[in-house]
Amino acid sequence: MRIGVFVCQCGTNIASTVDTGAVAQRALDYPDVVFATDYMYTCSEPGQQEIQKAIAEHRLQGVVVAACSPRMHEATFRRAVEKAGLNRYMFEMANIREHVSWIGQDKGANTLKAMELVRMAVEKLRRNEPLFASEVPINKRVLVIGGGVAGIQAALDCADAGLDVVLVEREQSIGGKMAKLDKTFPTIDCSSCILGPKMVDVAQKENITLHAYSEVEAVSGYIGNFTVKIRKKATYVDWDACTGCGLCMEKCPSKKTVDRFNENLGTTSAIQIPFPQAIPKKARIQKDACRYFATGKCKVCQKICPTNAIHYDMEDREVVEEVGAIIVATGYDLFDPAPYGEYGAGRYPDVITGIQFERILSASGPFGGHVKRPSDGKEPKDIVFVACVGSRDKSVDRPYCSGICCMYIAKQAILARDHLPGVQCYVFYMDIRSPGKNYDEFVRRAIEEYGVQYIRGRVGKIYPRGDRMVVQGADTLLGAQVEVEADLVVLATGVESSRGAKELAEKLRISYDQYGFYMESHPKLRPVETNTAGVYLAGACQGPKDIPASVAQGSAAASKVLALFARDTIATDPQVAGVLESVCIGCGKCLSVCPFGAIQWKTLRDGSRKAEVLETVCQGCGLCNATCPPKAIQLKHFTDDQILAELDALCA
Amino acid sequence: MEKAVFLPDTELHEALAALSADAQVWVPAGDASKPDLVRFQRYRPGLSVRLDARSLVSAKEVLFPRSEALLRFVKEKDLSVPAGHRLHVDDTRTVPPAVVFGCRPCDARGFLTFDRVFLQGPYRDPYYAERREKTTFVSLVCRDADGACFCSAVGSGPADPQGSDAQLIALPDGYVLRAITQRGAALVEKIGRGPTAEQIQAARDMLDQAGREMVGEGSLTAMDAAFRARFQDAAFWHGHIDKCLSCGLCTFVCPTCYCFTITDEARGLSGERIRSWDACMFPHFTLEASGHNPRPSKVERYRNRVGHKFSYFVSKYGQVACCGCGRCIRHCPVSVDIRAVVRDLPVQEEVHA
């Protein structure tokens, strides 16, 4: 190999503490180095031209640049050598700025270290091989998991662009948490009025396939070519036949079924359509509440159904969808306040959660939009809101801020005053977090126009006194203990990761943080990508988010998918593992450790079993390489011989 | 006895020290921590010399080191020449005289196989030749054959002088050392004292006795044809070889296995060309560049080992490439018995009642 070495002075960034000329001179003593020089700014246009000129003049087959971090300019130089006709992987960088000149002032020691780093780079380069990206066709269908507002937005954007969309929703209807909200902050517009049309859109788009009351069972494949198994859970109603007329609900004798959509505040029938705007608007039998399933007798719904849609023998069904990209928009769940025993949630009917209050406020809610308290149906005169229940509290393992509660408390207080002008609202809070557009103004309105009393301090205890509740807490601004008597207490429960989030992450092979929120690829610059290529995030599954942020992310994820699908094929990173079949012993250790399921069995003609890398799935971590006993599987560009060459350059 | 001296037990160390003055002296010696672990070691004062014990490994490494640099090379960078460097090769070597003292006759005889290949074949190996010329073999007439020994079966015996320059004959209080070759005579002159007539007589008696002793049953020297006839008999080879682990122990302890591999061990611009022991029981031995291996399993490999020693070498050089030392049998982890394999080679006529 003919190698050229270019030592960058980086102005004085390197040259002031490294003798770059001596480093270049020394490089000429290394094997295969036929050209070496130092240059003021190697990354500049003339600097790159210098490299390209030397490649031509000295017939270089490999290039080492000793300069800044490869994380900074490896891509730049790879492009430069590629333009000059070299394979982009016949290039190595020695980091003599961040790792040498900037961290030490002893010029002698720095120069020596720079020489050794160049030597290591040369020795590695001598064992480099040209690598070529392969192209795989893209299946231009997209799977959206989760039919909340983020998922709906993503699905609609993709569908508008002409893509085939598969939308999977775990619940009976799409709409997510937003469908349960009465109004939205800070505009106080009706939640279902703005979400409803989008839900209808989903139902009407011909290129959206909706699997409601369904869950993702398994995901295999890789970017451009995923295979997804979806389990359609049994509803005991043939949705092709059901017209959503609601006759069954009327006649169903099991009217005492707990109404989950209404957050357990009311009752419904065993066969149910969760709410009037549900999409799809189809009935489902809740098996554990149904008289027929309990006793074998009843069948009222079956008799009454005008389209004969009821089938008690229905079973779960599996469908398989092939897609090229996946958007995960599985949303969030709300913190269960049970750990706060001193607040009495669940024990006292008039201590409720924010989402329950949302249903109370809703015209389609359990009380038809009349603000009443659950215990006796009386209109409350005093309402206390308690902020940060399950947020910013290490004692319940929820140290993070849920982001939305400050705002929804303000909204609910305002709405309560709208509904019952005489009601007095109190808010116990730690800090008010209202950084969105028009958000702080909204909170100020609650305080100033609606007279909501904000008390800065934590609530210590909530207990009944007569038919009212006593809220004991501190007012840290006054430095005094306060006690407020209220008819209704609303706990602003925080956001937590959706139940089952971790299990789904395992199926998708994406990372999640310790609270179960999915990890984006980069917190600033790759906010909707994951580290699994072809899987994108939208909405609160990535972390607490309000509606505008979720919608924005839904659109962002859709745009990522559209960008991906703008091409017909996808180039794969060739720095992946490869198997030398003649050495593979078929022990399967690589298969068992691969975090991406990128290795599969291949049977040779002689019947022997060998590992095979799915290059498009492999992410290039090298775990298999470290695990393989005979080292038959090698991570390209980071092979054993390449790493050993670097090591041997230092000591042997 | 032409030239003989008596070496009392008490003067053994003195004699070895004297020989060490102008030669490397190799003796069977116990390990410091494991006295029964006897190997050939370079003599040094305090070494626990064990002429009474058989060495685990043969003395082969004295003339044929486990690895040796055939040459050293340096590529001197010079961009004015097309290669970008000038190659400097250094194959100078210094081989001091050596003495192998107290090996068994089989050990010394084993080198006759080496000689055939390294000295008397179409190519003379200068590395081996120089050592061979400068090394004197003093063997001890063997009186303690064990169950693995079979020197007589390959045409040798416990008093075989072939390959030895001098012979030690153990007496109760010392050794009679008798020269066999000129080189041996030169060595004998340097040590010991004049033997008494009784000592000479006792040594003669011992030699006679040892010379008549048969170690190992039958003869294994004329198996060439039988081997060829058995070559394709898979059941035969499986029957004997299923238990073989395919390690290289048998070849590495063998005094006559001379196969080697040559590799370049380089770092940066300099390195060495190494010759090191190889074994026909190893997979890489016959692995071809295409990836094909004509001896894919232990059956083919072991068959080759038997064939080489008792057939191919015989037809090429007229002698078996085995000295009957029994090390391969004695130390085999699963006691594969090459004698039994060779003995069974001839197809037995079915005896009908």
Added chain:
Amino acid sequence: MDEKNDKQLRIVGFLCNWCSYGGADTAGVCRFKQPPLLRIIRIPCTGRMDPLFVVKALAQGADGVLVSGCHPKDCHYAVGNFYARRRLELVKRFLPFVGLDPRRFHYTWVSASEGQRWQQVVSEFSAVIQELGPNPGFGQDAVTENAPQAVSSQGGAGDTERCISPRSL
């Protein structure tokens, strides 16, 4: 100036590309001064770390070996460092059994933003290595009882460049 003929102590660093290599970059960008012993080999993930690299480096005389990756649960590849820490801890505990000084091997987790922590890790480990001095390696100065009649000096020391350099010819 010749980097082979000095008394400089050397630490071989194996750093994952995503976290610790970035952390070392961050330390550089922040100009956090560090002793000049460390030479970094970039690997994609600590999951790529075969514990044999550690053993081989120390056997052939690296004065120190430093492995650093993403904090557990922050692995770019989700689980690479979970595997790595088992393997690295195993080898850390094994080294002293064969007489290799375990103080010469350190593994830790540094994120891309922890420039200061990186400075601290390098400074502290360099101080340990300075204190320990040169690593004898394994078999480097072993007296081979049976030095054969050699054609040349035995290659046991491994560093042929030290035996003969172009200049000595």
Added chain:
Amino acid sequence: MKTLHSHLEDHFEELELVIGWEIGFEPLRATPAFVRRREDLARLVWNPLCAPNLSVYLPQILKSAEKTEKKVAVCLKGCDTRSLTALIQEGFVDRERLHVIGLPCPGTVDPQALAQARKNRAPVTQVSFQDNLLILHSYEGTEEIPLDSVLARRCRRCRQPNPLLADVVLGDPVPARCDAPSFAHVEAVDSLPLEERRAYWERELDRCLRCYACRNACPLCVCRDRCLAESRTPKWTTQRDSVRDKFLFHMIHALHLAGRCTECGECERVCPVGIPVALFKEKMAQIALDLWDYQAGVDPAATPPLQTFDPSETGI
């Protein structure tokens, strides 16, 4: 060995092959026997000389054996069944194709120790066993040597004399010599100062011939012809006869056995130059026990510790 013979006689029709032991070229040598004909069953023996761990043959034999209804019978001592368990765990052996004859084991003889314990020098012509006594006959007379005085090192620390898994167990259970894993020999090395430990291993490994008997006798060394120690690409070791290259080979072996070695001690038994190579793996086993409370070859359903991870693990 009536029971072994009669058991095999009774079941021979179901068997394709029986792997057991027979007397080798001298009475003190038991060697593996591959029996395919009924009349050869009589050659099989079972006694404290039956040292080889026959599980080493199984992956290869099962691969090449014809896929018939018939099974391969294998005689395994207590400790050998741990090796088999590990092989099953890793998918190298199909349990269904085996007929495992488990043999409770009183311990095996260390030939070196036996040679030292003998007073007579004459070759042994006949051996018999009685109540943990070895009775050796030679023309010099009869000697009785207690088995306990000539046990192999591995057997002195045995905690698995009885088979863990078997289709049939022949013989009465034997009490284990150690209740808990014993690492006394490892600890003896650990008690040396660091420098001396290195010097100790340099001295021991200097003898290594790189004949790879230790590797090939190891039932868990599943790479066989693809061993990294002989590989030139990648090149971890050179062909030099240097202590460091030998060391690297043994480190490759030890690290590949980490969390997998069932401590059968075969590597050490077969070493022609007496290097206590099993200590490397015993040290690995000690570490695996300390760190993960894991013992190899005990639970066929377990995953070896380096093949898995635990996010909640702290302190490492």
